[in-house]
Amino acid sequence: MTEATKVYVKESSPWVKFLAVISLIAAIFMIISGLVLIISGTATISPFGDFLYDVDTGLPQFAMGIGYVIGGGITIIPTVYMLKCAKGMKGFKADESEESLELAAKNLKRLVKFSGILTIVMLAFVLVIFVFALIAGIAMAF
Secondary structure, three states, rough: OHHHHHHHHHHHHHHHHHHHHHHHHHHHHHHHHHHHHHHHHHOOOOOOOOOOOHHHHHHHHHHHHHHHHHHHHHHHHHHHOOOHHHHHHHHHHOOOOHHHHHHHHHHHHHHHHHHHHHHHHHHHHHHHHHHHHHHHHHHOOO
């Protein structure tokens, strides 16, 4: 490994950790927001103190809350890989051991692979929704 490569790994280590921490905080906020939406979508309090359920406003909130919780949960997976990568980079920065660099590279590979697969799944999902929306739009014209 060249000296320049070692410098690049050492300099990028704190940035990887920073991005991982920000991503983890965002995922936690997404999950909390989703839970709030789920709770507020399933029950509202009337002026008399009774719990009511309003299908018109409650169901969309509930569904959006489920989406937020799922999205936040999915976000945690690559964040864990990023944290492990940062840990390996930090270890390499401290002692330049091959094991630390291997840990960083292994988790970087996992992060990129997961992100690629998730991107393919999301693109397929958007395509399916587009096709169904197109069919629904054509059907409504008749």
